[in-house]
Amino acid sequence: MEERFKQILALGREYYEKREYDRAEHYLRQVGAHEQFADVQNMLGVIAHDKGNLEEAQACFEGALRINPNYTEAALNLSVTYNDLGRYDEAKRIYQAALSRGQASPGKLDPFVKGRIANQHGELAQAYQDAGLDAEAVV
Incomplete structure (x- = not known):
């Protein structure tokens, strides 16, 4: 990864952790356009959900799971988003799958x-x- 992208990613993660979502989104979108990181897709999904953009959040969480099908946090976030969209059966299916994968x-x-x-x-x-x-x- 180029140094420039490392710095942009670090800034995006830092602002995300501080819950400064508008600033985080600016940087995370730059990284997301060039690299495929499941955690970046998940963070963008959380930001979209926080703004009430549920369809965008869904797409981001689904993208995170395409990159890493075992990403429990993204699966749980997708389940919540499906529930918020009224897609209760899908929410339940995703949630149960995440729980079964998470059994240590x-x-x-x-x-x-x-x-x-x-x-x-x-x-x-x-x-x-x-x-x-x-x-x-x-x-």
Whole structure:
């Protein structure tokens, strides 16, 4: 990923975490136009839902799930959006599928938790690489 896009993505995520959705959306849309990140699609869906743009939110959450079918947070967000759109059967189906995928077996992590840890590992590796410590960046 180009340095420019890394910076834009970081700004988008930072503003999203602060719930400054208008600012976040500006940056996340720039990244979303060039790269396929499930978390960016999910964040754009949350922003659209917050603004009441339910059809756009649905498209974003569905996009996140096309990129990563095991993305529990996006599935739950899609379920809520379907419910808000009056598509109760689809909401229930998505919700139940997310719950069944999220059942951790003994000795195994919940896929949602595992995904968050993987994202944090990726961010740490990127920080090492940005600092010029390529050997430490290998995960």
